[in-house]
Structures are given as C-alpha cells and as structure tokens.
Amino acid sequence: MYVSVQDQPFDLGTVSAKFAEGHSNNGAIVTFTGLVRGGADDRLEAMEIEHYPGMTEAALNAMAENAINRFSLGDALIIHRYGRLVPGEMIMMVATAARHRKNAFEAAEFLMDYLKSRAPFWKREISDSGASWVASKDEDEDALSRW
Amino acid sequence: MYVSVQDQPFDLGTVSAKFAEGHSNNGAIVTFTGLVRGGADDRLEAMEIEHYPGMTEAALNAMAENAINRFSLGDALIIHRYGRLVPGEMIMMVATAARHRKNAFEAAEFLMDYLKSRAPFWKREISDSGASWVASKDEDEDALSRW
Amino acid sequence: MDILYFAWVRERIGVPRERIETSAATVSDLVAELRSREERYELAFSDLGSLRVAVDQELADFDASLAGVREVAFFPPMTGG
C-alpha cells in the first residue's frame, strides 16, 4: 500500500511500472489518473488545490485500507497533489491490483468516489475572469450510495 | 487511437506516460493491465497465446473505434501479446481517455469484456502436469450483456 | 481548542486557524457561539447545509460532542479527485 499527498508532480509511467512489479498473484491492475482540464473554452489558467494536512493523509490511508479489505486487493496506491497546477498536469492517481479484473475496476471506482467527496481537498479555478471555488456535485455525493 | 498485436513485451510505464500526454481536454485516464498469474499453487510454468493474424487486428481496431464512439473518448489504446509468457509478465493492456471518470472507467471495462470473449485469442497453460487450453467462462460471456 | 477553516470558509473568517476558549458541549453549540461573535462568523456559518465539519480530523455531524476534543475544522463540501 502506498499513499502520498504531495505538491510535487509525479511520473505516471514510473509509478505505474513500479506498482505493477512482482504481482504474480494479481492478474489485474487498474490505474486512474486525473488531469487538469483546460475548461470549456480553454480559459482556465490554473487550478489551486488546498487540503487539510494531517487529516488528508489519515483519510487517504483509511480509504486505501478499506479498498484492500473490501475488494481483496493485493495492493493499492493513492497519490494526490495540492498547490498550483496548470491544465494538462496530473492532479492525482489511484492504482489497484487484484486477482481478477472485476475487483480491480470496482476498487478503483470506489477509491475515486471516496476521494471526490470524502477526502479534504478543495479546488479553486483561476481564469482571466477571476478565481472561484469549485462547487461539489450532487452526482459525486450520490455516487457513494452504491458502495 | 493505438492498437497493437505483438509477441514482444511492452513497457507499461512508457506506454502509460505516452498515452497521457497532451490530454488537456480529457480529465480522466484509465488503464487496465492483465498479467500472467502463477496459478493456485504457483505451478504454472508458462502461458501460450495463439491468435488469428489479420482477424485479430481488425477485431481490436473495431473494438477501439466502438469504445471511442460509444463513450465519447478522446483516445483509446489496446495492446495484446501472443506467444509464450511466464508468470508475472504482462499479457495485455487497454487505456482510455475521457472528459469525466465515469466514461473512462466504463469504456475500459467495455473493452476488457469484448477482448475476453470476442477477440480471437486462445490461451494454453503449461504446467509440470502438462498443457491445457483455458476454458471460456460463462461469466465472461454474460458480461457482454450489460453493453 | 484549535478551530481550523478551509477554502471559502477560511476566506470569510479571514484566518486559517485560531485557538479559542469555549465550554460548548457540541459542534452546534460552538457554531452558535462563533456566530454571536462577529459579522464575519455570521456570514461564514449562515448556511450550515453547505458546511462540513471534522472533529479531531475525522468527519463528524454538527451534533457531535466536543468533550476532550482538541481540534475542530469547518469547510465546504470536499472536491478532491
């Protein structure tokens, strides 16, 4: 299990390759990577992510442990950045390893659903018209009800 | 869109990093990687994968195109190996890029479900007790009914 | 007790954290006490439905007890991932 809350970028290739190493009992590996989108008309200059040091690490560790137990994972990984990011940059990623594909997929979706509305991160979008906090979506809250 | 049927290994890190480049309108990237498992008691020596040259490439291209259209993907990738593989080696991977996570996840599962029972590959397991063709699973056939 | 504020709650209150002396029994009592202090608190806590609270770094309800609690944080619904 690996959990990291960091302001520095991470390398998807390096992280994916390292995560996949030595999984001779886990036939299925799923990764999800979230990137900063440019926005509807590409006017987003940057995204600033604030978090709650201490609580964030504890929340992410608990989510990864829950996923491992619930979906019988061989391994799980969560990396989430904070600070200022520009469009195209990677915000976060999760990775899951399981014996079969169904559990690996479900665990990755489970982690994403919890990260969206239960991990203490707040996004603010900076464009040429100013800065605004990203509003939470009802659909993200609703997504939790399936677990 | 990238589709490859190959006997040579691929590098998950390199492929993932390259696939994720320049997706400023796709906020969500999902990868699935399938590895050869050692088997219940680690007695598997190797897996041999046979395929139907010509039909395989056409089938995989059609699946990738279907996924892109059906889930409004920004991009899709399928790599599938054939030949002799040992436990721990990567058999195949898919990658999907979409604006939102739901479509990226669903498209990756869609591709996996179709690869399992509609792409002309046949696996044979070699152990110290001999060689046997892997039987198709009813659950894999059933998985197609959700799409 | 340490009180922390994040995102637009922090912006409205004007500070990221402060230490206060309180005998509030629950989070709700604490909120009522803060709202009675100054306009900026009244503004930040005007719509509790749009607020979330963590007690000692765990998500909690507004009726959670503050007995023995060291840290309470207020913030909008989270937008991670």
Added chain:
Amino acid sequence: MDILYFAWVRERIGVPRERIETSAATVSDLVAELRSREERYELAFSDLGSLRVAVDQELADFDASLAGVREVAFFPPMTGG
C-alpha cells in the same frame, strides 16, 4: 476456399489450415461435408455448441452463407484479455 483451425480444433484436425474445393452453401453444410470425410473431422466438430466460426475474418453463425467467401475459420470460444 481456405479453411483455418485454431487452438484445440487445430490440434484435432492436425493442420492449421487447408484449401478445399466445396460447393457448400452455408457454414453448416461445410461442417457436414467435413464431418463425413474422416474421423478427425468428426471428432473436431462433434459438439458445435463448443465451436465458433468466422467467415472472411468476421464472427458468424453456422447458418451464414458461403457465397463469395474466401476464408472460413473454426475455433473454440475465445479466451483473450
């Protein structure tokens, strides 16, 4: 017409492909013609429920027409991924 065999169908027939002259109108007719040839074909085609067929490299049903077809392939259910 080229006939291709894969996996255990190939093993039972003994060759990966062969060219045959046939006037079979459908895949089913072709199967019947092959079964009447030799024991190894009878063995390979004994349970059609466990076989799949591709006509000119596309999955097809056993009642598919062979008019104008260049290549027919027989194999067990696929096990990719």
